[in-house]
Amino acid sequence: MQILYNAKTDLLYLRLDDRKQEVMNRRVSENIVLDLGEGDRILGIEILDASKHLNLEKLLPVTYEAA
Secondary structure, X not given: OEEEEEOOOOEEEEEOOOOOOOOEXXXXXXXXXXXXXXXXXXXXXXXXXXXXXXXXXXXXXXXOOOO
C-alpha cells in the first residue's frame, strides 16, 4: 500500500494494489473517488480537498512499526 499526497492539488491517494489493470472511477461522495478493478475490487481511494477532511499532520509522513 502507498499513501501519496499532492499539496498543490490537496489530493490524498491511497494505492492498495500496484498491479497493472484497467481501472474505473466511481465517485461515492463529493470528495471521495474509488478506483475499481476487476470484480469491483478497490485498487485506490482518492480524497479530494484532503486537508479539509483529515488531520494531515498526524497522517503524514507515514511511519511503520514492526509488530
